[in-house]
Amino acid sequence: MSMMHPARGGGMRDESVLRDRNRQAPEIPDLWRRVAALFAPYRGTLILAIVLVLITAALGVAPALLTKQAFDVGLFPAANSGPNLEALWWIVGAMVLVLIGNAAIAVWQTWLTSKVGNSVTADLRVQLFERLQTMELAFFARTKTGEIQSRLQNDVGGVANTLQSTFTSIVGNIVSTIASLVAMFVLSWQLAILAIIVMPPLIILQRRVGQRRARIATRTQESLSAMTAMTQEQLSVSGVLLTKTLGREQAASAAYREANQHQVRLQLEQAMAGQSFFAFVSVVMALVPVLIYVVTGYLISGGADLTAGTIVAFTTVNGQLRRPLIGLMRTGLDIQTSKSLFARIFEYLMLQPAVVDAADAVEIDPARVGGVEFRDVAFRYPDTRPEDPPTLRGISFAAHPGEFVAFVGPSGAGKSTIAYLAARLYDATGGAVLFAGVDVRQCKREQIVANIGMVSQESYLVHDTIAANLRLAKPGASDDELIEACRKASIHEQIMSFPEGYETIVGERGYRLSGGEKQRIAIARVLLKDPAVLVLDEATSALDAVSERHVQAAIDEASRGRTVIAIAHRLSTVRHADTIHVLDRGAIVERGTHESLLQRGGAYAALYAESVSESEAGS
Template sequence: MSAVAAAGGAGRPRGGPGGGGRVSSSDARAQRAANAEAPKVPHLLRRISELFTPYKGQLIVTGVLVLIGAALTVVPPLLTEQAFDLGLFPASGTPDIPVLFELVGLMVLIWVLGAALGVWQTYLTAKVGNRVMGDLRIRLFSHLQRMELAFFTRTKTGIIQSRLQNDVGGVANVLTNTVSSVLGNTVTVIAALVAMLLLSWQLTLVAAVLMPLLVSVQRRVGQVRARIASETQESLSDMTAITQETLSVSGILLAKSFNRQGAEVARYSDENDNQIALQVRQQMSGQWFFAIVQIVLSIVPAVVYLAAGYLIAGGVDITAGTIVAFSTVQARLMWPLLGLMRVGLDLQTSGALFARIFEYLDLNPAIVDAPDAVALPASRSAGRVEFAHVGFVYPDGDPEHPTLDDVSFVVEPGQFAAFVGPSGAGKTTVSYLVPRLYEATSGAVLVDGHDVRALRHESLVDRLGIVSQETYLFHATIAENLRYAKPDATQAELEDAARRANIHERVMSFPLGYDTVVGERGYRLSGGEKQRIAIARVLLKDPAVLILDEATSALDSISERVVQDALDTAARGRTTIAIAHRLSTVVGADVIFVVDDGRIVESGTHSELVARGGAYVALLAQQLTAD
């Protein structure tokens, strides 16, 4: 079915889907600014937390480890107080060595235990975080697979790739470290504050007086970073799109053909400069804030010493051990506080990325199975296709000038039906509506008497085979490309399909035979060879209905004859709908429908239409003149 997504070019219906032109740098920046100012997805934090639901058990274990580890970090300072007051400077005036051994031994044990718990906790958080990220990537990819064809014709492939790679990758740090960091730092801060209160509530008030101001400033910094992050991801999307367009085989061939390599480098360089500027802004945003925070937290101990001096002079009972222990706890408080503030900034920054991811996940496919959809009954003798007063307008088309207007016809099982007409008449649109790549705006498309909207899409597509003008082959072997239609096909089945497609002998002439790698989009093969492999792929699927979308129009006359023979073999014994550019290829069709301006203006066999002397004869005359 990949070939269908690539179909287009000549015969693109009026108002049909377009890939969109290149956007200027100023327009792109304006779009990025608009996206940056867009409201965030509602309940974003709730939706992020739901991503961790399948891993509740591991998160609970992680949480317990974090709680224990964080609680252990504040015990050594309390032991330090005891070591000073009871071991080094006891009331007797002589150091108590046994007490010191006991207290130091406990400190060492706690540090070793904390380190071991930290390693275990890091493993669990890394495992859970990366699994969540993987789940998110698969969920997004799966959702995109369900989107209708129109979505991909109006969205650059590079932008879609950027959502999957750059945006999901951009939230990796939050997914892997946030839970443990928030839990660990929060517990450490709370435990440290409790320890500080136990040591001296007066000194605790002095140490904590500036915290509310720092939290307020942090929130403002986070908003700025989130806006820059959104702009940065938009720029990355543009860079990915440029890379995908210009470094593909088709893009390189086009650039070399028009000597535009320098222009492409300049276009990429401009966006790269913009990306560098945004990255620098993102790195620098908040640096002054953290510098101030570090200065404040660093001078607090000195302020504590000064405050302790005033308190002791005022008659408050504070020992040297208390001051040392308090300073130790306060020093341990600095990094968890910084960690919490950084996590807060990361969450605000990553919120913009999560919003972009959820934006795609919230897209509703335009074509979905109805709740009561049924499977198309399997019958090898079936294959009746009917259009009943079908009208169609593309999503970006003009309703006053529909692409198809009140089109009705019937193709009986086993018939070869050809659709001919001038470019833009609506022929290719007919081939899109049968497999329900687009939804009819009015009327009904029926297969074997069933409205396609009432069928399970999977069962419908299983009965159809499509060969388009622009053949799509994966950068893989010939055998792998063929097995895309039937993964469990045997080698004998591959060769049988290839023989019927007139390509087996050619494949066997390659040194590696069916293990020959065809290259990007099959560029190592000729146009005729690619088309015959595509035909063999469809034959392997063995569909009841075969759709040929101008499958020979881009070939030379020799290749056309070889491919046409293969198509005739493929069409034998099955319903065939052929969108034809060259009328010579459909002279023997059971019925020919002449399409013009979105309507069927004539139908009949070749001889009947020639005898009628109407639009079909005019098309013949135009082709004879062109030839």
């Protein structure tokens, strides 16, 4: 079909990701405003956390100032006099209280910031999942499942630390830095200028390091996405079956090993980016006290009034300045790194689905439900080239309530596309599709979904019990309703033959069941939904003769009293259709009943003769 894409080799690395070392994250307008908006529901808790951060930051310089008092008032109150023990006890007691109080407040603040951060992370993951749920089928047809999973798990997980601690860390480190600088200027403005003169060059260097880390982070996440996609493809039941039947286990493992080694190299590169810078910063900050001692000697020689307590307090505060200053630089690097991850996340959050309800959508008339009409419909898939022929052109037909309408034709004629358009999984690019007499683009999609049921060639079952799979169509269905639907679908007796009956786990994609059993469960699920329109997309083409008979009997039961649009490969399944439409190269070339089309001796007669020959050859 036109929507299919050339298959990428399972386990092959994405060469463009490996080669492009300058790959940039997508540009998202107002990115940081969007990130800040995530915290809006937790504004009160965040404000309280920030207040606590301010308190702990302010109290952080108190021990250094109390140290000066301990020296100048407690230990050496005056020349040729002993220590003032009473004052010393008061000062030491104040230092202990400050330390204990600061520690307790820090624990409270950490709990609050973790709560906010984890809540925002959870909200972000849910928003991303909900946005993906709104996207049209074409998006998932062109996007690897592993890529989507990587955005939900790896990218959101990658920014979790930023969401949990960065904002309060910035506030705390800024306040601690300011408080330390103020204390240093109070103690000695000359020494304070000496201590901060090295900062501007370090900040400029930090920015350059951050830009490099951001580029590496983008490449790392894209490599991780490729690995996630490889894992999803190779380790699914279908992927394992393909690998084993082709004897590709070693090749798949080798490809995964190569991709994993590339990921390790990127992770190492990202981890080491900036380590030399921070080692340099640590050395510079450690050398500052050495310069302070030397300059202090010259200042005292020049008559400056600097006591031993002042020098001890100043070097203590300077040592405390190193932690928030390096913390700010690390946070700056984390923000620059997380920017690429946020950009990848918001790239998906900003996606706009192609199939949406119109602002002036109308209610469907219940009396007309069941009618489906195509008026001069044309369609081409979004990712096709302009020079490629359209998938459908000039398609017109009407299926009235209760009618059985079939579509047959060679592979690639556009049959399944008609099923997708009828269910509004895509919107027509020309003409109009009408449901209950209303253009589907003017209908509320939930009403279309409620009134249409689809059974495809490869019905999907989730890794859960048979009962849970059935209740996807009607969550509140009783056991009796499940049994009635399964009886009509000719599958109840088979289910009851399983040791666990309706509580049998079907396995991933229903691989513990046969093809016929899966199809009949899917039909029972549709019967439970009880739609007015039933769309059958080659529901029996992949089955053996025995399974086909069982499934066809279930389809006949499901079709009673409903409008049926059947896409058929085996013409024997649609012989009794009210109207059969023959498609070729996206256009209807014949239409009529089975008998009238045979008498015409055209395209349908040729298809029927071919199917009879295949049936006889198979027997």
